Amino acid sequence: MFSKILIANRGEIALRVIRACKELGVSTVAVYSEADKESMHVQCADEAICIGKNKSSDSYLNVANIISVAEITDADAIHPGYGFLAENAHFAEICESCGIKFIGPTAESIKAMGDKVRARELMDSANVPIIPGSKGAISNKDEALKFAKKIGYPVIIKAAAGGGGRGMKVCHSDVRLLSAFATCQTEAEKAFGDSSVYIEKYIEEPHHIEIQVVADNYGNALYLGERDCSIQRRHQKIVEETPSPLVTPRIRKKLGEIAVKAVKSINYRSVGTIEFLMDKNLNFYFMEMNTRIQVEHPITEEVTGIDLVKLQIALAAGEKLKLKQDKVVMQGHAIECRVNAEDVDNNFMPSCGKINALYTPGGIGVRVDTHIYSGYTVPPYYDSLLAKVIARGSDRDTAIKIMLRALDEFKLEPLKTTIPLHKKILTDADFLKGDYHTSFLGRFYPEWREE
Numbered sequence: 001m002f003s004k005i006l007i008a009n010r011g012e013i014a015l016r017v018i019r020a021c022k023e024l025g026v027s028t029v030a031v032y033s034e035a036d037k038e039s040m041h042v043q044c045a046d047e048a049i050c051i052g053k054n055k056s057s058d059s060y061l062n063v064a065n066i067i068s069v070a071e072i073t074d075a076d077a078i079h080p081g082y083g084f085l086a087e088n089a090h091f092a093e094i095c096e097s098c099g100i101k102f103i104g105p106t107a108e109s110i111k112a113m114g115d116k117v118r119a120r121e122l123m124d125s126a127n128v129p130i131i132p133g134s135k136g137a138i139s140n141k142d143e144a145l146k147f148a149k150k151i152g153y154p155v156i157i158k159a160a161a162g163g164g165g166r167g168m169k170v171c172h173s174d175v176r177l178l179s180a181f182a183t184c185q186t187e188a189e190k191a192f193g194d195s196s197v198y199i200e201k202y203i204e205e206p207h208h209i210e211i212q213v214v215a216d217n218y219g220n221a222l223y224l225g226e227r228d229c230s231i232q233r234r235h236q237k238i239v240e241e242t243p244s245p246l247v248t249p250r251i252r253k254k255l256g257e258i259a260v261k262a263v264k265s266i267n268y269r270s271v272g273t274i275e276f277l278m279d280k281n282l283n284f285y286f287m288e289m290n291t292r293i294q295v296e297h298p299i300t301e302e303v304t305g306i307d308l309v310k311l312q313i314a315l316a317a318g319e320k321l322k323l324k325q326d327k328v329v330m331q332g333h334a335i336e337c338r339v340n341a342e343d344v345d346n347n348f349m350p351s352c353g354k355i356n357a358l359y360t361p362g363g364i365g366v367r368v369d370t371h372i373y374s375g376y377t378v379p380p381y382y383d384s385l386l387a388k389v390i391a392r393g394s395d396r397d398t399a400i401k402i403m404l405r406a407l408d409e410f411k412l413e414p415l416k417t418t419i420p421l422h423k424k425i426l427t428d429a430d431f432l433k434g435d436y437h438t439s440f441l442g443r444f445y446p447e448w449r450e451e
Contacts, residue, residue: 001313
Protein backbone atom coordinates (compact mmCIF):
# COMPACT_ATOMS: atom_id res chain seq x y z
CA MET A 1 0.00 0.00 0.00
CA PHE A 2 1.09 3.59 -0.61
CA SER A 3 2.43 5.69 2.23
CA LYS A 4 1.23 9.09 0.98
CA ILE A 5 -1.27 10.08 -1.72
CA LEU A 6 -1.68 13.50 -3.27
CA ILE A 7 -5.26 14.29 -4.31
CA ALA A 8 -5.19 16.33 -7.51
CA ASN A 9 -8.74 17.60 -7.23
CA ARG A 10 -11.14 19.63 -5.12
CA GLY A 11 -14.62 19.58 -3.62
CA GLU A 12 -16.53 16.51 -2.56
CA ILE A 13 -14.44 14.00 -4.53
CA ALA A 14 -11.21 15.23 -2.92
CA LEU A 15 -12.82 14.81 0.49
CA ARG A 16 -14.14 11.37 -0.50
CA VAL A 17 -10.62 10.22 -1.43
CA ILE A 18 -9.14 11.65 1.78
CA ARG A 19 -11.65 9.67 3.83
CA ALA A 20 -10.75 6.46 2.02
CA CYS A 21 -7.05 7.13 2.57
CA LYS A 22 -7.54 7.74 6.30
CA GLU A 23 -9.31 4.39 6.63
CA LEU A 24 -6.45 2.71 4.76
CA GLY A 25 -3.87 4.36 6.99
CA VAL A 26 -2.43 6.41 4.13
CA SER A 27 -1.25 10.02 4.59
CA THR A 28 -2.79 12.65 2.32
CA VAL A 29 -1.71 15.82 0.55
CA ALA A 30 -4.32 18.29 -0.63
CA VAL A 31 -3.61 20.80 -3.36
CA TYR A 32 -5.79 23.86 -3.72
CA SER A 33 -6.29 27.10 -5.59
CA GLU A 34 -6.38 30.47 -3.86
CA ALA A 35 -10.19 30.37 -4.11
CA ASP A 36 -10.28 27.03 -2.25
CA LYS A 37 -8.09 27.89 0.72
CA GLU A 38 -11.07 27.45 3.10
CA SER A 39 -12.36 24.28 1.44
CA MET A 40 -13.05 21.25 3.61
CA HIS A 41 -10.61 18.98 1.73
CA VAL A 42 -7.82 21.41 2.61
CA GLN A 43 -8.77 21.25 6.29
CA CYS A 44 -9.05 17.44 6.40
CA ALA A 45 -5.82 16.47 4.61
CA ASP A 46 -2.61 15.83 6.52
CA GLU A 47 -0.83 18.41 4.37
CA ALA A 48 -2.14 21.13 2.05
CA ILE A 49 -0.31 23.28 -0.46
CA CYS A 50 -1.60 26.06 -2.71
CA ILE A 51 -0.83 25.41 -6.38
CA GLY A 52 -2.06 28.55 -8.09
CA LYS A 53 -4.66 31.21 -8.63
CA ASN A 54 -8.39 30.74 -9.00
CA LYS A 55 -8.68 29.58 -12.60
CA SER A 56 -8.45 25.84 -13.18
CA SER A 57 -5.74 26.38 -15.80
CA ASP A 58 -3.60 28.04 -13.13
CA SER A 59 -4.23 25.44 -10.44
CA TYR A 60 -6.03 22.10 -10.84
CA LEU A 61 -4.87 21.76 -14.45
CA ASN A 62 -1.35 23.01 -13.71
CA VAL A 63 0.57 19.76 -14.16
CA ALA A 64 3.98 21.22 -13.33
CA ASN A 65 2.82 22.62 -10.00
CA ILE A 66 1.01 19.42 -9.02
CA ILE A 67 4.03 17.25 -9.79
CA SER A 68 6.29 19.66 -7.89
CA VAL A 69 4.09 19.36 -4.79
CA ALA A 70 4.11 15.56 -5.07
CA GLU A 71 7.90 15.56 -5.20
CA ILE A 72 8.32 18.09 -2.38
CA THR A 73 5.98 16.15 -0.08
CA ASP A 74 7.32 12.71 -1.09
CA ALA A 75 3.90 11.51 -2.23
CA ASP A 76 4.25 8.12 -3.90
CA ALA A 77 0.89 8.27 -5.68
CA ILE A 78 -1.60 10.77 -7.11
CA HIS A 79 -5.36 10.28 -7.14
CA PRO A 80 -6.94 12.48 -9.85
CA GLY A 81 -10.59 12.12 -8.76
CA TYR A 82 -12.92 12.91 -11.68
CA GLY A 83 -12.77 15.81 -14.10
CA PHE A 84 -9.66 18.00 -14.38
CA LEU A 85 -6.72 15.62 -15.07
CA ALA A 86 -8.49 12.33 -14.35
CA GLU A 87 -8.58 11.26 -18.01
CA ASN A 88 -5.47 13.08 -19.18
CA ALA A 89 -3.09 10.50 -20.65
CA HIS A 90 -0.20 12.97 -20.73
CA PHE A 91 -0.56 13.59 -17.00
CA ALA A 92 -0.60 9.84 -16.34
CA GLU A 93 2.60 9.49 -18.38
CA ILE A 94 4.32 12.31 -16.49
CA CYS A 95 3.39 10.73 -13.15
CA GLU A 96 4.89 7.42 -14.19
CA SER A 97 8.06 9.06 -15.57
CA CYS A 98 8.54 10.81 -12.23
CA GLY A 99 8.16 7.58 -10.29
CA ILE A 100 4.75 8.59 -8.93
CA LYS A 101 1.89 6.10 -9.24
CA PHE A 102 -1.13 7.42 -11.13
CA ILE A 103 -4.19 5.94 -9.42
CA GLY A 104 -6.09 4.93 -12.51
CA PRO A 105 -5.54 3.03 -15.74
CA THR A 106 -2.48 3.19 -17.97
CA ALA A 107 -1.93 6.15 -20.26
CA GLU A 108 -2.48 3.78 -23.21
CA SER A 109 -5.96 2.85 -21.97
CA ILE A 110 -6.84 6.49 -21.35
CA LYS A 111 -5.74 7.39 -24.88
CA ALA A 112 -7.61 4.49 -26.44
CA MET A 113 -10.90 5.30 -24.73
CA GLY A 114 -10.46 9.07 -24.74
CA ASP A 115 -10.58 9.20 -28.52
CA LYS A 116 -14.22 8.32 -29.13
CA VAL A 117 -13.61 7.28 -32.73
CA ARG A 118 -10.76 4.98 -31.72
CA ALA A 119 -12.84 3.62 -28.83
CA ARG A 120 -15.65 2.68 -31.22
CA GLU A 121 -13.19 0.88 -33.48
CA LEU A 122 -11.69 -1.07 -30.57
CA MET A 123 -15.09 -2.07 -29.22
CA ASP A 124 -16.29 -3.09 -32.67
CA SER A 125 -13.24 -5.33 -33.08
CA ALA A 126 -14.01 -6.87 -29.66
CA ASN A 127 -17.56 -7.69 -30.86
CA VAL A 128 -19.13 -5.14 -28.53
CA PRO A 129 -22.29 -3.76 -30.17
CA ILE A 130 -21.78 -0.14 -31.26
CA ILE A 131 -24.16 2.51 -32.55
CA PRO A 132 -24.08 2.78 -36.38
CA GLY A 133 -21.81 5.67 -37.23
CA SER A 134 -18.86 7.01 -39.17
CA LYS A 135 -15.72 4.88 -39.18
CA GLY A 136 -13.61 7.90 -38.40
CA ALA A 137 -13.78 11.66 -38.03
CA ILE A 138 -15.89 13.61 -40.53
CA SER A 139 -13.80 16.42 -41.97
CA ASN A 140 -16.30 18.68 -43.77
CA LYS A 141 -19.98 19.50 -44.26
CA ASP A 142 -20.28 17.72 -47.61
CA GLU A 143 -18.97 14.51 -46.10
CA ALA A 144 -21.31 14.96 -43.14
CA LEU A 145 -24.36 15.39 -45.40
CA LYS A 146 -23.45 12.35 -47.46
CA PHE A 147 -23.02 10.14 -44.40
CA ALA A 148 -26.19 11.40 -42.70
CA LYS A 149 -28.23 10.53 -45.76
CA LYS A 150 -26.63 7.10 -45.83
CA ILE A 151 -27.64 6.11 -42.27
CA GLY A 152 -30.77 8.28 -42.12
CA TYR A 153 -31.91 11.00 -39.75
CA PRO A 154 -31.88 11.68 -36.89
CA VAL A 155 -28.12 11.71 -36.34
CA ILE A 156 -25.92 13.12 -33.61
CA ILE A 157 -22.62 14.95 -34.10
CA LYS A 158 -20.06 14.27 -31.37
CA ALA A 159 -16.61 15.55 -30.50
CA ALA A 160 -14.07 12.78 -31.09
CA ALA A 161 -11.97 13.80 -28.08
CA GLY A 162 -14.74 14.84 -25.77
CA GLY A 163 -17.63 14.11 -23.52
CA GLY A 164 -19.96 15.83 -21.10
CA GLY A 165 -22.20 17.16 -23.85
CA ARG A 166 -19.64 19.53 -25.35
CA GLY A 167 -19.38 19.52 -29.12
CA MET A 168 -22.58 17.48 -29.40
CA LYS A 169 -25.71 18.26 -31.42
CA VAL A 170 -28.75 16.25 -32.56
CA CYS A 171 -29.79 16.81 -36.18
CA HIS A 172 -33.09 15.86 -37.83
CA SER A 173 -32.47 17.49 -41.22
CA ASP A 174 -29.85 18.70 -43.69
CA VAL A 175 -30.44 22.29 -42.60
CA ARG A 176 -29.81 21.49 -38.95
CA LEU A 177 -26.75 19.42 -39.82
CA LEU A 178 -25.18 22.22 -41.85
CA SER A 179 -25.69 24.77 -39.07
CA ALA A 180 -24.57 22.42 -36.29
CA PHE A 181 -21.46 20.95 -37.89
CA ALA A 182 -19.19 24.00 -37.64
CA THR A 183 -20.57 24.81 -34.18
CA CYS A 184 -19.62 21.35 -32.92
CA GLN A 185 -16.12 21.64 -34.39
CA THR A 186 -15.62 25.01 -32.69
CA GLU A 187 -16.94 23.75 -29.34
CA ALA A 188 -14.75 20.65 -29.57
CA GLU A 189 -11.66 22.74 -30.30
CA LYS A 190 -12.33 25.07 -27.36
CA ALA A 191 -13.16 22.29 -24.91
CA PHE A 192 -10.65 19.61 -25.89
CA GLY A 193 -8.07 21.22 -28.17
CA ASP A 194 -9.24 18.95 -30.99
CA SER A 195 -11.90 19.97 -33.52
CA SER A 196 -12.46 16.41 -34.81
CA VAL A 197 -16.09 15.26 -34.83
CA TYR A 198 -17.86 12.10 -35.91
CA ILE A 199 -21.48 11.18 -36.62
CA GLU A 200 -23.67 8.46 -35.15
CA LYS A 201 -27.23 7.36 -35.68
CA TYR A 202 -29.28 9.07 -32.97
CA ILE A 203 -31.14 6.58 -30.79
CA GLU A 204 -34.42 8.29 -29.90
CA GLU A 205 -35.60 8.28 -26.29
CA PRO A 206 -33.01 5.79 -25.01
CA HIS A 207 -31.98 4.92 -21.48
CA HIS A 208 -28.37 5.78 -20.62
CA ILE A 209 -27.09 2.64 -18.90
CA GLU A 210 -23.58 2.34 -17.51
CA ILE A 211 -21.85 -0.74 -16.15
CA GLN A 212 -19.37 -0.38 -13.30
CA VAL A 213 -16.29 -2.47 -13.96
CA VAL A 214 -13.14 -3.17 -11.93
CA ALA A 215 -9.97 -4.84 -13.18
CA ASP A 216 -6.59 -5.64 -11.65
CA ASN A 217 -3.09 -5.93 -13.10
CA TYR A 218 -3.36 -9.71 -13.47
CA GLY A 219 -6.11 -10.09 -16.05
CA ASN A 220 -9.00 -10.36 -13.58
CA ALA A 221 -12.09 -8.24 -14.16
CA LEU A 222 -15.70 -8.16 -13.00
CA TYR A 223 -18.80 -5.98 -13.16
CA LEU A 224 -20.78 -4.49 -10.28
CA GLY A 225 -24.18 -4.02 -11.85
CA GLU A 226 -25.57 -1.07 -13.76
CA ARG A 227 -26.58 2.51 -13.11
CA ASP A 228 -29.34 4.28 -15.00
CA CYS A 229 -28.22 7.84 -15.75
CA SER A 230 -30.97 8.85 -18.17
CA ILE A 231 -32.22 11.91 -16.27
CA GLN A 232 -29.97 14.55 -17.80
CA ARG A 233 -29.86 18.26 -18.43
CA ARG A 234 -28.16 18.91 -21.76
CA HIS A 235 -26.19 15.65 -21.50
CA GLN A 236 -25.19 16.38 -17.90
CA LYS A 237 -26.47 13.77 -15.43
CA ILE A 238 -28.80 14.97 -12.68
CA VAL A 239 -30.34 11.85 -11.14
CA GLU A 240 -28.92 8.31 -11.18
CA GLU A 241 -30.27 5.06 -9.82
CA THR A 242 -29.36 1.40 -9.49
CA PRO A 243 -30.64 -1.01 -10.50
CA SER A 244 -32.24 0.43 -13.63
CA PRO A 245 -36.04 0.03 -13.80
CA LEU A 246 -35.59 -1.04 -17.44
CA VAL A 247 -32.88 -3.69 -17.10
CA THR A 248 -33.90 -7.30 -16.49
CA PRO A 249 -31.63 -9.84 -14.73
CA ARG A 250 -30.93 -11.50 -18.09
CA ILE A 251 -29.99 -8.19 -19.76
CA ARG A 252 -27.91 -7.19 -16.71
CA LYS A 253 -25.84 -10.36 -17.00
CA LYS A 254 -25.42 -9.86 -20.74
CA LEU A 255 -24.40 -6.21 -20.35
CA GLY A 256 -21.98 -7.06 -17.56
CA GLU A 257 -20.31 -9.86 -19.47
CA ILE A 258 -19.89 -7.65 -22.53
CA ALA A 259 -18.45 -4.86 -20.37
CA VAL A 260 -15.91 -7.26 -18.87
CA LYS A 261 -15.00 -8.49 -22.34
CA ALA A 262 -14.53 -4.87 -23.41
CA VAL A 263 -12.11 -3.99 -20.60
CA LYS A 264 -10.13 -7.18 -21.06
CA SER A 265 -9.76 -6.44 -24.77
CA ILE A 266 -7.74 -3.30 -23.95
CA ASN A 267 -5.90 -4.77 -20.92
CA TYR A 268 -7.65 -2.27 -18.69
CA ARG A 269 -6.82 -1.94 -15.01
CA SER A 270 -8.50 0.13 -12.26
CA VAL A 271 -12.16 1.03 -11.88
CA GLY A 272 -14.05 2.28 -14.92
CA THR A 273 -17.44 2.54 -16.54
CA ILE A 274 -18.68 1.18 -19.86
CA GLU A 275 -21.58 3.31 -21.04
CA PHE A 276 -24.41 2.09 -23.25
CA LEU A 277 -27.52 3.49 -24.85
CA MET A 278 -30.51 1.17 -24.63
CA ASP A 279 -33.62 1.58 -26.75
CA LYS A 280 -37.20 0.74 -25.76
CA ASN A 281 -36.77 -2.76 -27.21
CA LEU A 282 -33.80 -3.41 -24.87
CA ASN A 283 -31.27 -3.29 -27.71
CA PHE A 284 -28.07 -1.76 -26.38
CA TYR A 285 -25.06 -0.12 -27.96
CA PHE A 286 -21.63 0.94 -26.66
CA MET A 287 -21.38 4.70 -26.32
CA GLU A 288 -18.11 5.40 -24.51
CA MET A 289 -15.92 4.43 -21.61
CA ASN A 290 -15.05 6.61 -18.63
CA THR A 291 -11.60 5.66 -17.36
CA ARG A 292 -12.04 7.07 -13.85
CA ILE A 293 -14.18 6.97 -10.75
CA GLN A 294 -17.64 8.35 -11.56
CA VAL A 295 -19.55 11.09 -9.77
CA GLU A 296 -22.36 8.58 -9.23
CA HIS A 297 -20.21 5.77 -7.81
CA PRO A 298 -21.87 5.97 -4.32
CA ILE A 299 -25.09 4.30 -5.44
CA THR A 300 -23.14 1.23 -6.55
CA GLU A 301 -21.36 1.24 -3.20
CA GLU A 302 -24.70 1.38 -1.39
CA VAL A 303 -26.19 -1.68 -3.12
CA THR A 304 -23.01 -3.80 -3.25
CA GLY A 305 -21.35 -2.83 0.02
CA ILE A 306 -18.05 -2.31 -1.86
CA ASP A 307 -15.96 0.82 -1.27
CA LEU A 308 -14.95 1.67 -4.84
CA VAL A 309 -12.39 4.32 -3.93
CA LYS A 310 -10.55 2.02 -1.53
CA LEU A 311 -10.68 -0.69 -4.17
CA GLN A 312 -9.33 1.68 -6.81
CA ILE A 313 -6.40 2.59 -4.56
CA ALA A 314 -5.70 -1.06 -3.70
CA LEU A 315 -5.68 -2.06 -7.38
CA ALA A 316 -3.24 0.75 -8.17
CA ALA A 317 -1.02 -0.51 -5.36
CA GLY A 318 -0.85 -3.88 -7.11
CA GLU A 319 -3.36 -5.91 -5.15
CA LYS A 320 -5.27 -8.71 -6.85
CA LEU A 321 -9.04 -8.74 -7.05
CA LYS A 322 -10.20 -10.97 -4.21
CA LEU A 323 -13.87 -10.75 -5.13
CA LYS A 324 -15.37 -13.23 -7.60
CA GLN A 325 -18.23 -12.43 -9.95
CA ASP A 326 -20.59 -14.99 -8.44
CA LYS A 327 -20.07 -13.39 -5.01
CA VAL A 328 -21.18 -9.92 -6.14
CA VAL A 329 -24.59 -9.31 -4.60
CA MET A 330 -26.79 -6.28 -5.25
CA GLN A 331 -29.22 -5.61 -2.42
CA GLY A 332 -31.93 -2.98 -2.39
CA HIS A 333 -32.18 0.14 -4.53
CA ALA A 334 -30.21 3.40 -4.45
CA ILE A 335 -30.77 6.83 -5.99
CA GLU A 336 -28.44 9.83 -6.20
CA CYS A 337 -29.52 13.44 -6.67
CA ARG A 338 -26.86 15.99 -7.58
CA VAL A 339 -27.42 19.22 -5.69
CA ASN A 340 -25.97 21.99 -7.84
CA ALA A 341 -25.62 25.68 -7.05
CA GLU A 342 -28.03 26.77 -9.78
CA ASP A 343 -31.29 28.72 -9.87
CA VAL A 344 -33.76 26.43 -11.66
CA ASP A 345 -36.28 29.27 -11.98
CA ASN A 346 -33.80 31.60 -13.63
CA ASN A 347 -32.44 29.56 -16.55
CA PHE A 348 -30.13 27.63 -14.19
CA MET A 349 -27.97 30.66 -13.51
CA PRO A 350 -25.05 29.90 -11.17
CA SER A 351 -25.68 30.72 -7.52
CA CYS A 352 -22.43 31.52 -5.76
CA GLY A 353 -21.49 33.22 -2.52
CA LYS A 354 -21.42 32.58 1.22
CA ILE A 355 -23.54 29.86 2.81
CA ASN A 356 -25.10 31.41 5.91
CA ALA A 357 -27.00 28.34 7.08
CA LEU A 358 -26.70 24.67 6.21
CA TYR A 359 -28.45 21.52 7.41
CA THR A 360 -27.82 18.24 5.59
CA PRO A 361 -30.29 15.35 5.92
CA GLY A 362 -29.64 12.13 7.81
CA GLY A 363 -31.45 9.10 9.13
CA ILE A 364 -31.60 5.50 7.95
CA GLY A 365 -30.95 5.12 4.25
CA VAL A 366 -29.47 8.60 3.67
CA ARG A 367 -25.89 9.47 2.73
CA VAL A 368 -24.64 12.95 1.80
CA ASP A 369 -21.28 13.42 0.09
CA THR A 370 -20.35 17.10 0.27
CA HIS A 371 -17.54 19.53 0.98
CA ILE A 372 -19.67 22.51 1.97
CA TYR A 373 -20.41 23.84 5.46
CA SER A 374 -22.07 26.83 7.09
CA GLY A 375 -19.85 29.85 6.50
CA TYR A 376 -18.26 28.37 3.37
CA THR A 377 -18.16 30.59 0.28
CA VAL A 378 -19.01 28.83 -2.98
CA PRO A 379 -16.56 30.14 -5.61
CA PRO A 380 -17.69 30.95 -9.17
CA TYR A 381 -14.75 29.31 -10.93
CA TYR A 382 -15.59 25.60 -10.87
CA ASP A 383 -18.29 23.00 -11.36
CA SER A 384 -21.57 23.85 -9.62
CA LEU A 385 -21.85 20.55 -7.68
CA LEU A 386 -22.40 21.23 -3.98
CA ALA A 387 -23.52 17.86 -2.69
CA LYS A 388 -24.70 14.40 -3.66
CA VAL A 389 -27.68 13.07 -1.73
CA ILE A 390 -27.86 9.28 -1.86
CA ALA A 391 -30.92 7.36 -0.68
CA ARG A 392 -31.06 3.58 -0.26
CA GLY A 393 -34.15 1.50 0.34
CA SER A 394 -35.22 -2.11 0.17
CA ASP A 395 -36.88 -1.38 -3.19
CA ARG A 396 -37.25 1.48 -5.67
CA ASP A 397 -40.44 2.90 -4.16
CA THR A 398 -38.89 2.99 -0.69
CA ALA A 399 -35.70 4.63 -2.00
CA ILE A 400 -37.73 7.36 -3.72
CA LYS A 401 -39.69 8.08 -0.54
CA ILE A 402 -36.49 8.26 1.51
CA MET A 403 -34.96 10.63 -1.06
CA LEU A 404 -37.98 12.94 -1.02
CA ARG A 405 -37.84 13.05 2.77
CA ALA A 406 -34.11 13.82 2.62
CA LEU A 407 -34.58 16.61 0.08
CA ASP A 408 -37.25 18.18 2.31
CA GLU A 409 -34.74 18.18 5.19
CA PHE A 410 -31.90 19.72 3.15
CA LYS A 411 -31.59 23.40 4.09
CA LEU A 412 -29.08 25.73 2.45
CA GLU A 413 -29.40 29.51 2.69
CA PRO A 414 -29.31 31.85 0.87
CA LEU A 415 -28.08 30.10 -2.28
CA LYS A 416 -30.37 28.62 -4.90
CA THR A 417 -30.02 24.90 -5.70
CA THR A 418 -31.47 22.23 -7.97
CA ILE A 419 -33.46 20.62 -5.13
CA PRO A 420 -36.81 21.94 -6.47
CA LEU A 421 -36.11 20.22 -9.80
CA HIS A 422 -35.28 16.95 -8.04
CA LYS A 423 -38.60 17.05 -6.21
CA LYS A 424 -40.41 17.65 -9.48
CA ILE A 425 -38.66 14.69 -11.10
CA LEU A 426 -39.18 12.31 -8.18
CA THR A 427 -42.92 13.00 -8.00
CA ASP A 428 -43.53 12.76 -11.75
CA ALA A 429 -45.97 9.94 -12.58
CA ASP A 430 -43.85 8.54 -15.42
CA PHE A 431 -40.65 8.63 -13.37
CA LEU A 432 -42.43 6.76 -10.60
CA LYS A 433 -43.32 4.07 -13.14
CA GLY A 434 -39.72 3.96 -14.40
CA ASP A 435 -40.92 5.25 -17.76
CA TYR A 436 -38.28 7.83 -18.68
CA HIS A 437 -35.38 8.39 -21.08
CA THR A 438 -32.59 10.85 -21.85
CA SER A 439 -35.06 13.45 -23.21
CA PHE A 440 -37.28 13.18 -20.15
CA LEU A 441 -36.64 16.72 -18.87
CA GLY A 442 -37.90 18.13 -22.17
CA ARG A 443 -41.39 17.91 -20.66
CA PHE A 444 -40.37 20.53 -18.08
CA TYR A 445 -38.03 22.50 -20.32
CA PRO A 446 -39.14 22.33 -24.00
CA GLU A 447 -36.07 24.25 -25.17
CA TRP A 448 -33.90 21.23 -24.22
CA ARG A 449 -35.68 18.76 -26.43
CA GLU A 450 -33.28 19.00 -29.36
CA GLU A 451 -30.10 19.48 -27.32
